Amino acid sequence: MIIIMLRLVLLLLAIWLLGKVLRRSAQQLTPAPATTAPLVERIDAILPQTQCGQCGHAGCHPYAEALAKGEDSINRCPPGGEAGIRKLAALLQRDYLPFAPDAPPQKPKAVALIDERTCIGCTLCIQACPVDAILGSAKQMHTVLADECTGCELCLAPCPVDCISMRPVGEGAGDWRWGYPVIAIQPVKSGTRP
Amino acid sequence: MSDFTLLPNGMKLPSHKQASTTRPIATAALPAQLQLALAGSQCCVEPGQRVLKYQLLARPDNALGLAVHAPTSGHIHAIAPYPQALPGTPLQTALLLHSDGQDEAQPLAPPPDRAGQSRLELAIFLQDMGVTGQHGPLLPLSWAASDAPLELLIINGMESEPYISADDMLMREQASELVAAIQLLQQRLRPTRLVLVIRHDKPAAISALRTAAAGQTWQIEVREAPYPADDAPLLTRLLGGTAETTLCLPVAGVHAAGQAMQHGLPCISRIVTLSGAVEHAQNIRALLGSPARELLALATPHPYSAGIIHGGGLRGFTLADDSVAIHQHSNGLLAAAPRPSSSVAAAQPCVRCGDCATICPSQLQPQELYWHCQTQDLMQAQDWGLTDCSQCGLCSAVCPSQLPLLDSFRNSSLQLQADQQQQQAADSARQRHHFRQFRQERDKQEKAQRLAERAAQQAAKLAQTPSAHPASAAKPEPSAADKQAAIAAAMARASQRQQHHQGQTATAATAEQDARAAAIAANRQAAIDAAMARAAARKAAQDAAKAGADSSPSAAGPTPAPEPAPDKQELIRTSMARAAAQKAAQAAPPAPTTMDDDKKALIAAAMARAAARKAERDDGEQET
Numbered sequence: 001m002i003i004i005m006l007r008l009v010l011l012l013l014a015i016w017l018l019g020k021v022l023r024r025s026a027q028q029l030t031p032a033p034a035t036t037a038p039l040v041e042r043i044d045a046i047l048p049q050t051q052c053g054q055c056g057h058a059g060c061h062p063y064a065e066a067l068a069k070g071e072d073s074i075n076r077c078p079p080g081g082e083a084g085i086r087k088l089a090a091l092l093q094r095d096y097l098p099f100a101p102d103a104p105p106q107k108p109k110a111v112a113l114i115d116e117r118t119c120i121g122c123t124l125c126i127q128a129c130p131v132d133a134i135l136g137s138a139k140q141m142h143t144v145l146a147d148e149c150t151g152c153e154l155c156l157a158p159c160p161v162d163c164i165s166m167r168p169v170g171e172g173a174g175d176w177r178w179g180y181p182v183i184a185i186q187p188v189k190s191g192t193r194p
Numbered sequence: 195m196s197d198f199t200l201l202p203n204g205m206k207l208p209s210h211k212q213a214s215t216t217r218p219i220a221t222a223a224l225p226a227q228l229q230l231a232l233a234g235s236q237c238c239v240e241p242g243q244r245v246l247k248y249q250l251l252a253r254p255d256n257a258l259g260l261a262v263h264a265p266t267s268g269h270i271h272a273i274a275p276y277p278q279a280l281p282g283t284p285l286q287t288a289l290l291l292h293s294d295g296q297d298e299a300q301p302l303a304p305p306p307d308r309a310g311q312s313r314l315e316l317a318i319f320l321q322d323m324g325v326t327g328q329h330g331p332l333l334p335l336s337w338a339a340s341d342a343p344l345e346l347l348i349i350n351g352m353e354s355e356p357y358i359s360a361d362d363m364l365m366r367e368q369a370s371e372l373v374a375a376i377q378l379l380q381q382r383l384r385p386t387r388l389v390l391v392i393r394h395d396k397p398a399a400i401s402a403l404r405t406a407a408a409g410q411t412w413q414i415e416v417r418e419a420p421y422p423a424d425d426a427p428l429l430t431r432l433l434g435g436t437a438e439t440t441l442c443l444p445v446a447g448v449h450a451a452g453q454a455m456q457h458g459l460p461c462i463s464r465i466v467t468l469s470g471a472v473e474h475a476q477n478i479r480a481l482l483g484s485p486a487r488e489l490l491a492l493a494t495p496h497p498y499s500a501g502i503i504h505g506g507g508l509r510g511f512t513l514a515d516d517s518v519a520i521h522q523h524s525n526g527l528l529a530a531a532p533r534p535s536s537s538v539a540a541a542q543p544c545v546r547c548g549d550c551a552t553i554c555p556s557q558l559q560p561q562e563l564y565w566h567c568q569t570q571d572l573m574q575a576q577d578w579g580l581t582d583c584s585q586c587g588l589c590s591a592v593c594p595s596q597l598p599l600l601d602s603f604r605n606s607s608l609q610l611q612a613d614q615q616q617q618q619a620a621d622s623a624r625q626r627h628h629f630r631q632f633r634q635e636r637d638k639q640e641k642a643q644r645l646a647e648r649a650a651q652q653a654a655k656l657a658q659t660p661s662a663h664p665a666s667a668a669k670p671e672p673s674a675a676d677k678q679a680a681i682a683a684a685m686a687r688a689s690q691r692q693q694h695h696q697g698q699t700a701t702a703a704t705a706e707q708d709a710r711a712a713a714i715a716a717n718r719q720a721a722i723d724a725a726m727a728r729a730a731a732r733k734a735a736q737d738a739a740k741a742g743a744d745s746s747p748s749a750a751g752p753t754p755a756p757e758p759a760p761d762k763q764e765l766i767r768t769s770m771a772r773a774a775a776q777k778a779a780q781a782a783p784p785a786p787t788t789m790d791d792d793k794k795a796l797i798a799a800a801m802a803r804a805a806a807r808k809a810e811r812d813d814g815e816q817e818t
Contacts, residue, residue, distance in 0.1 A: 049620040051627050059627065120797050131626040150623050161800040162807055 039068045046087045048079040051130035052152035054104045059130065067092065075099050078106045079151070110166040111149045112156075116141050118163035125155035125164060207421050209395055210507065211359040213475035214467050219363050220478045222492060224266055224297060228483035229276055229519035230289045234259025234330070237289065243270050247299035248460055251289055254321050258330035260522070261322045263460035265481035268293035279486070279504050279518045281511055288519075291483065305458040314338045316382050316455075323454035324461040325447055326522040328426060332447040346435035347385035348442040349376055351392040351399070352417070352424035355506030358526040360465040361445045363477040365392070365399035368449060369406035375452020380412060385441075388412035389433055393423065421508070422555055422586035446525075466520060468493035470503065470528030480520060486527055487516040495529035503528040508587040542595040550589035550599060556582045560589040560599050567606040572613060580607055686734040693730050 037045075043064035050060070055076040057063040066072040067088065074088040075097040082099075089096045099106070114125070114134075121139040133149045136142030144155075144164075155164050235252035239245060245264040252262040271292045275285030306319060317338035321331040353361040365372060380388050390407075392400055394416050403414055417423065419432060426442040433440075450461040462482055469475040472493040480489050486502055503510040506526055520527070550560035558579045566575040583603050590600040 044624070047620075048616075049623040049627065051623065060624070118800055120800065130630065131623050132630050133626070148622070148626065150619075160804065161797070162804040163800075 040064050042091060043067050043088065046080070046084060046091065047077060048084065048150075050079045050150040050152045052079060052150070052154065054078050073097060073100065076103050078104050079109075081106060107151075108168050110151045110168045111146045112144045112151070112153070112164050113146075113167045114142050114144055115163040115165065116143065118161050120161055122160055124158040124160065128154045128158045130154060207354075207356050207507070210357045210469070211362065211395070214357070214359045214469045214477055215362060215366075215398075217474070217476040219367055219465060220476055220492070222478045222480045222484060222489060224293055224295060225481065225484045225488055226293060227271070227485075228265055228268075228291045228293065228481060229485070230262050230265075230291065230483040231276075231278060231519070231521060232262065232273075232287045232289060235262055237273055237287075239270050239289075241270050241272055244268070244294075245270060245291070247297055248302060248462065249300050250460075251291075254331075257335045259321075260326055260331060261324045261460070262289070263324055263462050264291060265462040265483060266291075266293045267296050267298040277515050277518055279513060279521065279524070281514050302458045305455055311382060313383060320451055320454060323450075323459075324522075325450045325454055326461070327443060327447045332443060332451050333441075337441065343386075343439055344383055344441060345386040345439040346430070346433060346441075347379070347383060347388045348426075348429055348433060348435070348440060349388070349390040349445060349448055350424055350426070350429060350442050351390055351396075351445045352419065352429065353396075353445075354393055354419070354421040354423045355508060356421075357469045357528055358467050358506045359469075360467045360477055360525045362396045362399050363467075364445060364449060364465055365396065366402050369399075369402040371452055372445065372449050373403070373406040373410065374456065375448050376407075376412065377410065378452060378455050379443075379448065383441075389415050390445075391415045391417055391429060391433065394418040420555075421588070422584060425555070425584045425586065427584065428555060461522075464520075464522065464524070466524055467526040468528075469526065471496045471499040471531040472529045482521060483519045485517050485519055486513060486524075489520065490527045490529060493529070496531075498532060499529035500532040501530045503530050508591060509585070541597045544595055544597060547594060549592045549594065553588045553592050555586060555588065556584055558583060560603075564597060564599050564602055567602040570606070570609070572606060572610050575606055576610060580610060583607065682734075686731045689734045690731040 040061070041064075044061050047060040047064060053059065055063045055072070057066060057072075063072065063077065067074060074092065074094060075085050077084055078099070080088075085099075086096055088094075112134075119136075119141050121136060121141060123136065123138050123142070125142060126134045126136060130152060131148055131150055133145045134142055134155060135145060151166065151169075153166060156166070230251065232252050234254060234256050236255040237252045239249075239251050244267070245251065246267045247264055249264045250261060251264055251270075254261050268291050271290040273287065273289055276288040276290070278286050278288075306315075311319070313333070314335070317331060317333035317335050320333055321335065325332045327333070351361055351365055353359070376388070376390065389412065390403065392403070392414060400414070400416055407414060415433070417432065419428075423429060423432065427437065429442055430437060430440045446464060450464075453459040454461065463479050464482060465477050466480045466489060467475075467477050468490055472490070472495045474493050476493055478489065478492060486504065490502055502513045502516055504513050504524060504527060505511060507528070510526070510528060512530060544561055544564070546561065548561070551558075554560055556579070563575055563578045563580060563583070566572075566578060567580070572580075580603065585600060585604055585607070587600045590598065593599060
């Protein structure tokens with residue numbers, strides 16, 4: 001009798017322990033929700049942040065929101081380039097798409113430059129700049145902070161005297177890189193290894 | 195003692211150094227022209243200017259830039275983009291200095307007081323003297339500005355790359371200067387431990403240094419380490435330091451720093467090994483900016499040599515253009531032997547032999563890395579340790595398939611750097627955009643709040659003054675007075691304008707005679723006109739005020755006004771009319787030469803231009 005009781009107690013103990021272990025492992029298996037950023041933020045991290053609106057949205061974050069909801073296609077961001085489309089496709093688990101035919105063409109990176117002799121100090125471009133990269137005040141000459149300019153071209157349209165032009169960012173010494181090695185691979189006949 | 199156990203990989207290479215160490219260091223003849231690259235520095239001389247030896251030509255303008263000093267006296271011929279040593283480099287702005295052969299030096303400024311120099315001051319001083327280290331100034335400014343402790347200072351005399359013997363010859367011939375420089379650095383930087391590490395294959399340099407450094411508190415360590423032991427991270431590991439508390443300085447830089455600290459001599463030359471397929475392999479002290487071809491000609495290259503290799507036997511690259519100038523890092527120029535035609539054969543597919551993995555001193559898997567670099571999969575390449583690659587070139591050297599491993603790692607690591615910079619720029623743009631949105635929202639809220647407060651105040655005021663009706667009943671009279679004053683002012687303005695118009699025609703008449711005289715006269719005339727106009731306006735205003743005063747009783751006739759009211763009204767009216775007249779006189783342009791007119795004309799012209807351009811563009815679009 002005592003032995004049966006002991007066995008029962010041991011059995012209960014074992015079941016309790018097993019349940020505890022299982023619960024712990026189950027807790028470990030479920031991912032902690034706080035560690036992974038929301039999908040919108042992960043998409044936004046891939047987008048180039050030019051805030052140019054060429055995708056038809058009012059900036060990169062709205063486009064990321066639309067992508068996260070599945071309302072827009074991934075091939076509408078010209079500044080992101082093909083590499084951007086590939087990254088988006090990998091993240092959203094969609095197929096790679098070539099650029100949309102109605103999307104604006106890709107351009108090399110350029111930076112806005114204000115012709116300081118023509119500028120009348122109307123501040124319209126300052127209000128248009130999405131990243132606060134234009135400096136100036138009313139009736140004073142404006143200038144572009146070239147390091148902060150994303151090349152979105154949003155300042156071109158509002159200028160009443162057309163004094164802003166886009167200057168392509170030239171290859172300086174800092175942008176230099178070793179050329180991609182181009183090699184011709186020839187088939188080797190069996191037994192003729194040099 | 196062997197360090198092959200500590201550095202498991204690496205390779206014992208034929209050193210090829212004997213040929214160039216048989217002769218003492220020669221001094222190169224003064225070249226006819228010198229080409230000094232302005233990377234990270236801002237030019238402070240002009241073309242055509244004569245400069246003296248040691249004169250400052252360019253100031254550093256960032257943390258990695260170096261000052262450039264004139265290596266000899268002469269004239270600045272041009273400041274223009276010139277080709278650089280690295281293959282495929284875009285043209286870089288450089289100074290072209292035509293030497294005049296006199297080598298006239300300017301007096302050297304004494305070096306600053308040594309006792310008061312902090313670490314950062316010393317680093318900036320060495321930057322201003324053009325003393326270079328591994329990357330940029332000898333003492334990195336970011337390191338000098340931080341207060342990281344310095345536990346181990348390594349003076350790197352390993353020089354394990356084949357063919358190069360520039361540091362070897364420097365340590366042999368200028369051991370005492372080097373020892374003095376090391377002593378100065380020790381006093382200034384106060385490292386816990388200072389080691390001059392030198393490779394076992396330089397017995398002459400070792401004995402010279404041991405004699406010169408007798409009685410010094412720092413140690414000379416002789417190591418037998420394989421190539422690439424002169425790599426700073428590997429050397430740090432070899433000597434038991436940690437990356438955060440160790441500084442590794444090249445021997446040549448330390449020597450130049452000593453010259454600068456002792457005598458105030460800027461760094462204008464360096465020792466270059468001339469070797470390879472040449473008759474007289476040797477080391478020379480060459481001025482920075484000397485053309486590579488002229489320098490190598492001193493060693494009489496073999497007639498069959500093909501091209502110049504810049505750098506050592508493994509890391510060096512063939513110069514696309516022989517006329518490029520040497521720079522701070524040009525430790526060697528080798529005449530390339532023509533390759534046998536069989537070895538020029540193209541690369542073959544990877545055979546998975548694993549030779550590159552066994553030789554890699556950073557213990558990477560170059561074959562895997564190469565695979566990812568080829569597909570431009572930089573994320574994977576980073577996971578496989580691309581950033582740890584020291585680009586020593588051993589994997590390329592041992593690859594039986596002659597794959598361009600080093601070239602692809604160089605390309606991809608720069609690509610990775612560029613991508614990281616781009617990501618940083620995107621992050622900063624995102625931050626700025628978010629802040630802008632936040633600011634706009636805040637401004638909007640503040641404005642709404644302000645308006646609400648004002649509305650509340652007004653409502654409170656209205657509620658507080660229930661006797662608003664008499665006030666509003668009394669209002670029509672002042673408003674009538676306002677109207678009259680406005681009429682008076684308008685009349686004054688009209689008469690003033692008429693006056694001014696006459697004045698303008700008068701000035702126009704004089705302007706026809708002589709433009710320049712008219713411009714001066716116009717100013718004077720304008721002043722007279724303005725004064726006359728002001729007087730006329732005042733008179734007109736008085737008249738108007740009088741008229742208003744005359745008419746006001748008739749206007750106020752039906753309602754008998756209280757006694758003091760007409761006086762007050764009259765006073766208000768006259769003062770308002772005067773003010774209006776003054777305003778009119780000021781607003782009326784006295785002459786066409788004023789700023790406002792100029793600006794207006796400019797704006798009008800600019801807008802017209804813009805409109806024309808827009809119209810042209812529209813036309814173009816329509817045509818297309």
